[in-house]
Structure formats: structure tokens, C-alpha cells
Ligand SMILES: NC(=O)C1=CN([C@@H]2O[C@H](COP(=O)(O)OP(=O)(O)OC[C@H]3O[C@@H](n4cnc5c(N)ncnc54)[C@H](OP(=O)(O)O)[C@@H]3O)[C@@H](O)[C@H]2O)C=CC1
């Protein structure tokens with residue numbers, strides 16, 4: 232059994248800590264609010280993030296990052312993308328031995344267009360870094376916490392490291408596959424949040440399943456287009472971290488991105504939406520990052536562009552749908568000869 236520090240005590244960090252505790256690992260869940268740490272250690276609950284869920288007693292919470300990291304070789308990083316660099320800087324100040332960083336966050340950094348493994352590689356000095364592994368896939372924290380069957384992917388450029396993470400997490404309700412395509416796995420997980428926001432918007436506008444199916448499939452097309460340009464394996468996008476995560480996020484009320492989009496579609500402003508969520512909505516910052524990245528490398532991403540207009544240029548949601556429907560006529564499948 233391994234000692235693992237879970238850095239980030241929100242919904243996903245807590246649900247993954249439960250999986251690790253169910254697998255009898257020594258789990259140290261680090262959070263930055265004293266009352267939350269006391270609640271977890273005393274009542275074995277984390278009501279703000281996972282209401283009505285009893286945590287296994289094996290999940291021990293820590294307010295001191297130093298204590299959480301003591302003697303640990305595996306760190307599971309599960310904070311919002313915007314907090315990754317600051318949190319890692321703290322980890323680096325404390326770490327005494329090389330670490331394997333497993334990250335389970337889904338985002339792209341605006342300004343740099345970096346994926347999270349690229350941010351980790353930049354922040355961690357070589358002597359403190361063993362491997363970086365991504366854990367991603369269709370997995371709402373609320374359902375993992377109920378131990379409902381869930382499948383995810385462990386991705387690393389080091390196959391052995393990906394397999395080690397597969398072993399750490401895999402159990403009867405949590406099945407883990409491996410994939411060496413880190414770029415594809417990270418892009419799929421981050422970009423599906425853009426499409427989920429859009430699916431929420433069309434539901435909020437009162438449109439139906441046809442519109443949602445259109446968004447999922449044409450969303451997959453533009454995600455794959457960007458992914459190919461970034462060197463990802465296109466087949467990855469047909470898997471759990473691509474199509475799988477698109478389905479789960481675009482069709483579920485658990486999704487914070489879908490819920491945020493739904494409020495936008497019903498006419499609320501972005502400020503109102505983000506204030507009312509109380510949890511991270513990664514798709515907003517990722518839309519900004521993906522929009523600029525796509526422009527920079529000359530990849531067409533019409534759905535992402537339409538959402539950018541709504542989120543950052545004050546465009547009307549209904550007009551954004553009309554724009555997408557009225558675009559110049561196209562052949563559906565790319566790379567196909569037109570006779
Ligand atoms: N929830 C889910 O089902 C899934 C989420 N993910 C991804 O996991 C990542 C985390 O999401 P999730 O757990 O849901 O988010 P939540 O909003 O539920 O929780 C975020 C957690 O991060 C903490 N945090 C935020 N900023 C900082 C900081 N600067 N320093 C330290 N801690 C910080 C918060 O602390 P505080 O309470 O003090 O604000 C909170 O504990 C996201 O990238 C998300 O896309 C991936 C798969 C599933």
C-alpha cells in the first residue's frame with residue numbers, strides 16, 4: 232500500500248481520495264480551510280463539495296501541506312487550473328524527495344495556451360520530478376462518491392508510470408485504462424468543457440436533443456481538428472477522454488459547465504452565473520485559451536469562437552446559435568475527396 236497526498240479538497244479531490252482509501256492506501260487529503268479539515272476528520276463528511284456522502288475513515292485531512300507531503304512519493308493534484316502554478320510552487324518549497332505528480336484537473340491556461348502537464352514540467356525542478364501522469368475521463372465526482380461504475384484513463388509518456396497509477400486507483404467500481412497520448416487526453420478533457428457550456432446554453436434556450444447531438448458531434452470534430460494540429464492521436468478523441476467525457480458532461484445536471492451554460496441560455500449574465508456556482512467552471516477560462524490558440528495556429532473552431540463571443544464580447548446566445556447554423560455549407564467528413 233502507498234502513501235498518497237491528495238492536494239485539493241474540492242469535489243473531485245475528495246471523491247478520488249475515497250477511491251484510494253477504498254483501495255487501502257494511506258490517503259492524506261490537503262485543503263486550505265481549517266473548518267473543512269475538522270469536518271472531514273471529525274464527521275467524515277465534506278458537505279460543501281459532496282453533500283450527503285460519508286467518507287471512508289481512511290481519508291485523513293490535513294491543513295499543513297508539509298505534514299501531508301511528509302514521506303510521500305505520489306501527489307494527486309486536483310485544484311482548478313488557475314491554481315496549479317501557485318500550489319505547485321508551495322509543493323516545491325516543501326518536497327524533500329522526487330515526486331510523481333498525478334493530475335486530475337481539466338483546463339488550458341489562458342495567455343500561454345499550456346496544458347497542465349506542461350505547466351507542471353515548468354514549475355517542478357528536474358530533481359523533484361519523477362513522472363507526470365494525467366487521470367481523466369467521464370467521471371462526475373457525485374457518482375464516483377456513490378461508487379457507481381466509472382471508467383477513466385491514466386496517461387503518461389512513461390508507460391510504467393501510467394500503469395502504476397492504473398494499479399493505485401483500479402477497483403470493482405473504478406476501471407482505469409492507460410494511454411500514452413498525453414496531449415490528446417489532456418486536450419479532450421479540457422475542451423469538452425467548452426462544448427458542455429454550449430450544450431447547457433441550447434438547453435437553456437429551450438432547444439432539444441437534436442441541437443445537443445449536433446454540438447457533441449461537431450464539437451468532437453473541432454476538438455479533434457485542434458488535437459491533430461497539436462500532435463495528438465485522433466483516435467484518442469473517440470475514447471473515454473474525448474467522446475466519453477463529452478457525453479457525460481453535455482448530458483448531465485451534475486456538470487458545472489452544463490449548469491453554467493444553462494443559466495446563460497436562460498438569460499443570466501456570466502458574472503451572475505459564476506457567483507452562484509460556488510465551484511469551478513473550467514470551461515470559461517479554457518474557451519479564452521482555446522480561442523486564441525486556434526487563431527494562432529490557424530485551426531477553425533466555430534463552436535469555440537461562438538462561445539467566446541457570448542462569454543467575452545457580449546454576444547447574444549440565440550444569435551450565436553444562428554451564426555453556427557448559418558455558416559457556409561460544408562462537407563461533413565474532413566480529409567475526404569469531393570467528387
Ligand atoms: N468535480 C468533478 O466531477 C470533476 C472535476 N474535475 C476537474 O478537477 C479539477 C478540480 O475540480 P473540483 O474538485 O470539481 O473543483 P471544486 O470547485 O469542487 O473544488 C476546488 C478545490 O480547489 C481548492 N482551491 C482552489 N483554489 C485553490 C488555491 N489557490 N490553493 C489551494 N486550493 C485551492 C478549493 O478550495 P476552497 O474550498 O478553499 O475554495 C477546493 O477545495 C478541475 O480542473 C475540474 O475540471 C475532473 C473530473 C471530474
Ligand SMILES: O=C(CO)COP(=O)(O)O
Nearest residue numbers: 368369370371486487488
Ligand atoms: O469533468 C467532469 C466529468 O468528467 C466534470 O465536469 P464539470 O466540471 O462540468 O462538472
